[in-house]
Amino acid sequence: MTPHALDTSGGRRDLIRRTVEAMALTWRAGPGSCLAFLLLTIAQGLLPAGITLCTMKVLDRIAPGEGLHGPAALPLVATLGVLTTLYALLPGVSDYARSRLQRGIILLVQDQLYGAVNRFIGLSRFESPAFLDRMRLAQDAAFSAPDRITMSLFAVVQQFLTVVSLIAVLATVSPLMTVITVVAALPALAVELSLSRERARLMYSISPRNRRQLFYQRMLLDLTAIKEVRLFGLGGFLLGRMHHETRHINAAEERLDRRTLVRQGPLCALGAVIAAGGLAWMITGALRGEHTVGEVSAFIATVSGVQGALTATILQGTGAYQALLLLGHYTDLTRTEPDLPVPSAPLSTPKLSQGIEFDDVWFRYGEAAPWVLRGVSFTLPHGSSLALVGLNGAGKSTVVKLLCRLYDPIRGAIRWDGVDLRDLDPAELRDRISAVFQDYVEYDFSAADNIGIGDLAHRTEMDRVMAAARRAEVHDVVTALPQGYGTLLSRIFDEPGDEGAEGAGMTLSGGQWQRLALARAMMREGRDLLILDEPSAGLDPEAEQRVHRQLSAYREDATSLLISHRLGTVRRADRIVVLAEGRIIESGRHAELVQGSGTYARLFRLQASGYTERAETEGRC
Numbered sequence: 001m002t003p004h005a006l007d008t009s010g011g012r013r014d015l016i017r018r019t020v021e022a023m024a025l026t027w028r029a030g031p032g033s034c035l036a037f038l039l040l041t042i043a044q045g046l047l048p049a050g051i052t053l054c055t056m057k058v059l060d061r062i063a064p065g066e067g068l069h070g071p072a073a074l075p076l077v078a079t080l081g082v083l084t085t086l087y088a089l090l091p092g093v094s095d096y097a098r099s100r101l102q103r104g105i106i107l108l109v110q111d112q113l114y115g116a117v118n119r120f121i122g123l124s125r126f127e128s129p130a131f132l133d134r135m136r137l138a139q140d141a142a143f144s145a146p147d148r149i150t151m152s153l154f155a156v157v158q159q160f161l162t163v164v165s166l167i168a169v170l171a172t173v174s175p176l177m178t179v180i181t182v183v184a185a186l187p188a189l190a191v192e193l194s195l196s197r198e199r200a201r202l203m204y205s206i207s208p209r210n211r212r213q214l215f216y217q218r219m220l221l222d223l224t225a226i227k228e229v230r231l232f233g234l235g236g237f238l239l240g241r242m243h244h245e246t247r248h249i250n251a252a253e254e255r256l257d258r259r260t261l262v263r264q265g266p267l268c269a270l271g272a273v274i275a276a277g278g279l280a281w282m283i284t285g286a287l288r289g290e291h292t293v294g295e296v297s298a299f300i301a302t303v304s305g306v307q308g309a310l311t312a313t314i315l316q317g318t319g320a321y322q323a324l325l326l327l328g329h330y331t332d333l334t335r336t337e338p339d340l341p342v343p344s345a346p347l348s349t350p351k352l353s354q355g356i357e358f359d360d361v362w363f364r365y366g367e368a369a370p371w372v373l374r375g376v377s378f379t380l381p382h383g384s385s386l387a388l389v390g391l392n393g394a395g396k397s398t399v400v401k402l403l404c405r406l407y408d409p410i411r412g413a414i415r416w417d418g419v420d421l422r423d424l425d426p427a428e429l430r431d432r433i434s435a436v437f438q439d440y441v442e443y444d445f446s447a448a449d450n451i452g453i454g455d456l457a458h459r460t461e462m463d464r465v466m467a468a469a470r471r472a473e474v475h476d477v478v479t480a481l482p483q484g485y486g487t488l489l490s491r492i493f494d495e496p497g498d499e500g501a502e503g504a505g506m507t508l509s510g511g512q513w514q515r516l517a518l519a520r521a522m523m524r525e526g527r528d529l530l531i532l533d534e535p536s537a538g539l540d541p542e543a544e545q546r547v548h549r550q551l552s553a554y555r556e557d558a559t560s561l562l563i564s565h566r567l568g569t570v571r572r573a574d575r576i577v578v579l580a581e582g583r584i585i586e587s588g589r590h591a592e593l594v595q596g597s598g599t600y601a602r603l604f605r606l607q608a609s610g611y612t613e614r615a616e617t618e619g620r621c
Ligand SMILES: Nc1ncnc2c1ncn2[C@@H]1O[C@H](COP(=O)(O)OP(=O)(O)OP(=O)(O)O)[C@@H](O)[C@H]1O
Pocket: 127, 365, 369, 372, 390, 391, 392, 393, 394, 395, 396, 397, 398, 399, 438
């Protein structure tokens, strides 16, 4: 993200561009509602002046000596009645049109924002704190800014019409007071504009604190975190940190509120002095017979109307200005360049027939980060199985992420049947792969959907879903659930009072969830490459053995890559590659490696001795 992209100062051209974009977005969200809203706005803008004029005429006619009688009075009184009725009715109708428009905007913006995020093919953006901050601001801005901008601009139009028409009325009574009232409002406009710029900057500057605050809040509420929070007594600690961030945010907001108060206070006082002085001057004039009662009433209505409309215009205008500055986050995000380059005409991914090759692959997670892979080269021939072994942090999962093209190598290349992954269509490539990740997802869906979404095109084919569940040894677990495959595996969608009720959500154990994730991968029949990153880490020994037997049968025709710390499960692989600090230090078949004196043999003996010791201890007991 460039420094320019984080700029919220918003040059004039930028602001105009964003205004046009906001208006265009609103129009696309609902042309009919937009038009209706505009007409209603114009009508509401002109009504106050119409009512003031009518009132002035009525008052002057009922003054002693004028006489407002009989049929002659009817048109004037009827007009006043119609105008005041409209004045009371239109805001409700206008709110209705606005709500319709708002709903349309939310739908459109949701589509554009999350559509843009969905187009990022890699992971790096999601790991960047700056991007996450911008995303959060974009979310806030996207759902409120277009509506706020458009509504503010409409409101400005309305207030502008009110001001102009009232000024026209006021000018007939007192041109001098008209000028003073308008001029007095100008400093307020300048102050509000600068304050709104400061508000937008503040929002951006406190966003890292907001992010941390959210993290602490989540830790205090999250079901998976709460166990450790309780056991380690972290509640007070997290709460303290949350308060620390909140206090900083509050202090920054407080400073801005104080500046707002100091700058706005004198301007409000000036407005009040002008209104009071003008009123005294007008009443004195009326007592001298220079003004009629109608003119005095018109003066009171127009001075307060003009000041009210100008204040509202300033507030709406500055609100729109602030929203425009924030809208930059949304528009920039929807136009962010792809995180990984995709050729304009990608090659189609062939069905794997030769194999996959890592050719001198170097990778690190950031320019300043240490190398995670340092010249890794190996081939995974079609139809064979390869196991990756190594200590924590050796780079095994990184190999998987590169293989799925969630990142690109910094140096070197990964080839699929000789074609660089960067030349292929990422979606097509991924469609040829099935995987169980180490950090698999527990979806708040039904059991059937948790498996079925492994292959969306066949999601509802229950035969296939059940076959996948059987391969992952989870079929019996699912059928024992209250609603079988239809059981909702979630607590978050429960209605209050649902606990224990038919249809209420259930949750599974860690190992059961892992088997469900495996079933999801099994659902992807006919894929060329199966990636299993610690697929059985949470399984009990019996389940692990049965699952691996099933996996071996499933892998038979497929090319597979297995990562596991349990060396007993990798021994049947055609080739075992040992990684250490991002380099391949050994490779070969289990029988060869275990004979040697390298890392694999040492780790294998270490694990085997653990089991032997345990067996001996159990035997003695
Ligand atoms: N998203 C990331 N951003 C920055 N560094 C990362 C990221 N993911 C992994 N790393 C770093 O890359 C190195 C290798 O991580 P990787 O997950 O590939 O190791 P691994 O061999 O799979 O480890 P384990 O056996 O613990 O799963 C680690 O030092 C880790 O800190």
